[in-house]
Amino acid sequence: MSNEEHSDAYSPENFRTPDGAPSDIVIFTITSREKATPKKALPTRELQVLLIKRKVWPYEGKWALPGGFCKETESMYECALRELREEAGVTDVHMEYFNVYSKPGRDPRGWILSHAYFALVHEHKLINRRADTDASDVRLFPLEEALAMELGFDHGDMLRDALARVREKMLTTTIAREFLPEEFTISELYQVIQTVVPTFEEPNFIRKITSTQSRQGIIEEARDSEGRPKSSNRYSQRAAQLYRFTEYSPGLSIYG
């Protein structure tokens, strides 16, 4: 066995090892507020990000993403789940890994590699938490505001990267479901997509999404126990047909 530079004979004693491997989580939610109009109307929706105010060095007093150090007894995903629960009081949500942040010097505490996740949380899951927490140190920020802030560490990069990934996935997968109730109207779905991807615009959205031939059954009509279509007039005078996502997830291709 040789001692060449790419030797496999690694042993922790011979090299500097990392000082920690945390996970950080970009928690997105969509808040909805009733419009001020006296009549029924679609709510105003806004994409929000959860941030935590740091109480200790480094970046004391700055806002940053929730997160924390991984333990040797858990996987990185389990670590992120734990932090999600401990810091945001949230369980059972869609969470995905998206990148590692490892630039030397990114953390003044030492050589620390951060593993970034994003989570998509339904508004209702955060409402409980907001009651029993000191709102001054854990808060939702509107996306635009959060993007303009100077966050601790390289969390600004993480936020931008997470957002780009979520926007892409919003259009190519059915993650919109994470922000919707089981049964929803086409307008709600359209609104959610537009809230995450402001450039999204489809004048004939209803036609496309419900023409079951080409995009085969991403969603289906909700029906009651007797098979009659269910509708809702939550947001409108005229009741709208309710839909639900199916299990089907289409495969996309640029070649055909």
Added chain:
Amino acid sequence: MSNEEHSDAYSPENFRTPDGAPSDIVIFTITSREKATPKKALPTRELQVLLIKRKVWPYEGKWALPGGFCKETESMYECALRELREEAGVTDVHMEYFNVYSKPGRDPRGWILSHAYFALVHEHKLINRRADTDASDVRLFPLEEALAMELGFDHGDMLRDALARVREKMLTTTIAREFLPEEFTISELYQVIQTVVPTFEEPNFIRKITSTQSRQGIIEEARDSEGRPKSSNRYSQRAAQLYRFTEYSPGLSIYG
């Protein structure tokens, strides 16, 4: 400041820190062999993966992915680039990060979190290397064979995950270019896609890819300095039009 479990007052002395943070790289290439026919014909293409035979504990004698430990002075991506160069002799290729592997106990040497990349390498870039390397310990394996092998660590999982990711990206992005020369024929492109994604089948492939209306200009005709279309009879009696990828990368959506 409190000592509660999710305190920010982390300091390396108080907790166990990782014993290492390596990167491992799944290097894909497509080999092409001339057919045995006397006449001109399309070559036989095969997706291959580069593996290295381990010489030391753990998994001594087993085949595994190339990789190695990250240094505190480099980012994880730089680490992967270095390993790619040191272990496979490859530079300037498409490489992407795709996951972290962190299951407790995954590495008998300790608490080691591995960061997995895939690289797409043109056959030509590996040919040089194969000459000056002992072919007995660094080798290309046909994909199917590699999948059936028992690799060291959790590298079997990495290989399967990398393959799934590359297959998805082959259909949704223009990474096919990584396996093709600057200018190529439609048949070559079709073959490359099928080599990576065996289920891909498009009877009217030429029509679709060259109808510049809908999939606007993913590729364009190659032309000589006088603007005349260039063609090649590398693989056929009848010369075929050459194409090149443009910079355009289409955005896909399930909603319209």
Added chain:
DNA sequence: AAAATAGTGTCTCTCAGACATTATGCT
């Protein structure tokens, strides 16, 4: 009636899918 959202009719043009047919140059 006015407002607000839900949903349909209709037209044009492109394109997908299928399959047959022609084109070119080598052996």
Added chain:
DNA sequence: AGCATAATGTCTGAGAGACACTATTTT
């Protein structure tokens, strides 16, 4: 002539895009 690959012709029906129009219920 026979072959392998390259490329076009032609038909059908689905669907995208645009825009006007109708439907339903509340205020």
